[in-house]
Each structure stands twice: as structure tokens, then as C-alpha cells.
Amino acid sequence: MDVSIGTIFINLLLSAIKLLAGIIGHSAAMISDAVHSLSDVASTVVVLFGVKAANPKADKEHPYGHERFECVAAILLAGMLGLTGGGIGLSSLRTILARPYTELTVPSLLPLGAAVLSIVVKMGMSLYTKSIAQKINSTALYASAIHQRSDALSSVGSLLGIAGARMGFPLVDPIAGLIISLFIVKSAFDIFKDAVGKMTDRACDDKTVEEMRALILSHQNVLSIDVLRTRLFGDKIYVDVEIGVDGSISLSESHDIAHSVHDALESRFPHIKHCMIHVNPENKEAEIHPF
Numbered sequence: 001m002d003v004s005i006g007t008i009f010i011n012l013l014l015s016a017i018k019l020l021a022g023i024i025g026h027s028a029a030m031i032s033d034a035v036h037s038l039s040d041v042a043s044t045v046v047v048l049f050g051v052k053a054a055n056p057k058a059d060k061e062h063p064y065g066h067e068r069f070e071c072v073a074a075i076l077l078a079g080m081l082g083l084t085g086g087g088i089g090l091s092s093l094r095t096i097l098a099r100p101y102t103e104l105t106v107p108s109l110l111p112l113g114a115a116v117l118s119i120v121v122k123m124g125m126s127l128y129t130k131s132i133a134q135k136i137n138s139t140a141l142y143a144s145a146i147h148q149r150s151d152a153l154s155s156v157g158s159l160l161g162i163a164g165a166r167m168g169f170p171l172v173d174p175i176a177g178l179i180i181s182l183f184i185v186k187s188a189f190d191i192f193k194d195a196v197g198k199m200t201d202r203a204c205d206d207k208t209v210e211e212m213r214a215l216i217l218s219h220q221n222v223l224s225i226d227v228l229r230t231r232l233f234g235d236k237i238y239v240d241v242e243i244g245v246d247g248s249i250s251l252s253e254s255h256d257i258a259h260s261v262h263d264a265l266e267s268r269f270p271h272i273k274h275c276m277i278h279v280n281p282e283n284k285e286a287e288i289h290p291f
Helices: 002-024 028-054 068-098 109-136 139-166 172-199 206-217 251-268
Strands: 224-233 236-245 272-281
Touching (some): 028 109, 028 139, 028 172, 068 172, 109 139, 139 172, 172 224, 206 236, 206 251, 236 251, 251 272
Antiparallel strands (some): 224 236
16 A cells, blocks of 8 residues: 555656656647656546455455455556546647648757656656565566566656657657557556456466465375366466375275365465365376366
8 A cells, every 4th residue: 555655656756857858849749748758647546446346355255265356456457547548649739740741849858857867767666666566566566566577667658759859850859659559558458468367367377376286285195186277366376186096995084185285285285275186996097278
């Protein structure tokens, strides 16, 4: 929460600086960049909503918890980003097509300085937010980090556009604004794709599945793996496993083996929220079924 609140204040200040620099310095790219930063403020509010909504424990109406609310927040953020990018691109395109090349105003040094400031601040914010997102495995915070990085990249576009315009190519400034819009739309697509994947029970990546497989087979009493299924539920992992054990052992011993494998998986992979272990008599032809 502290990360998101801090992001709101920094983005508000940065947006005001860039907007004033763009207006006073006659830079379409910087004005577009300022609008992008303002969308960061709105997106951070969405992130706050998502994180707060995902925190409550499971209840009668949501027996599997509320983690997917973070995915909902990320999808809303992707929609806002897409609309912002589309609006910026349309505005820049109109500037390029509606005004003769010779009548385009050359930006001053003010927006150039604002672009440099924005790049430094936004990259720092993105790296910090990403580290926190990875630490707490937050989909919404990760989306916010991607957005901040795209804002830094858009400022790079502004910097190049303004510099090009000042070097005698005024059309470069609105072209930079158009390019910025593409960065924003691409970020929106990435966030949307990641969130939808988690909303639709996508399996874990192959590396994680193989690590789980190796861990299960390392148990001295596990003779085979008949089934290993994983699915992402928001930022949590659900695992279903069927293991083969010696068919001559007692039910109590089979239960102990299953419990041991269960505890080992949850200890090694802290993001596992639910792990179901089913025990079968050994099947020598067993293999891992991904579905």
C-alpha cells in the first residue's frame, strides 16, 4: 500500500511538471507524456483497489479466496492504458496530418529537461515497484511496474522527439508522440494477456512443473508420478498430484507419504495455496499428464 500511495504523489508532481513544460515549451510529445503519467495515477488507484479486494480470507461466498480480484484490477488497468494510448496516438496523428510541416512549432529546452527528469524518476520507480511485486507476488503491482517502465520509455521517445525538433526537424516531435502511444498500447496488451492467463487457470511454466516433479520423485517412498497438474489462481498456485507407492503398505503409511509430499511442496513453493495428493498403487508405466 505504501508503494502505491507514494507512486500517486510522485506521478501527480511529475505529471504537473511535464504538462507545464509541454505547454510552455510547445511540445506535443511532452504533453502526451504528461497525459501518460496522469494515467499512472488512475492506474495506481486501480491497483490499490485490487490489492485491498484480494486480501480478505476465504468466506462462504468465495471459498477459494479473493486473489482473482487482483487480476480484475489488472484487466481494468489494461483497458485504461489502451484507451490512453489510443487517445495519445490519435492526437499526435491529427497534428501530423493537419498542420503543414513548416508551421510546426519547435519546442524549447524546458520540455527537454523535463523528459530527462521523467526518465530517471520513472525508471527508479519501476525497478522499485517490480522488486516489491516479486517479493509479495502481486499481479496488480507488477502491472503497475510495467506501466511505470512504459512511462519511462515514453519519456525517452519525448526526449528524442524534442531533440530532433530542435535540430531542425519539427515534425519529429508529434511523431514521437505517436510512437509513445504504441508503447502504451503494447504495455496494455502485455498486462491484459498476463491477467487473463491467470483468470483462466493457466498452468505453471515448464520449469516450475519440472522442479515440482523432481521434488516429488526425490521422496524415497514415491515410486512414480501418475498425474501432475498445476493451475494459477490469481497469484496463487493450485496443484493436483497422483503418486504411485508400494501397493502392499498400509493405508496409514500411504497417508503419511502423501502428507510428507504435500508439506515438501508447500515448503519449497510458498505460493502454493492448495495442494491435493492422491495415492495409487505403483504403476510402472506411469507418466506425467499435463492435463
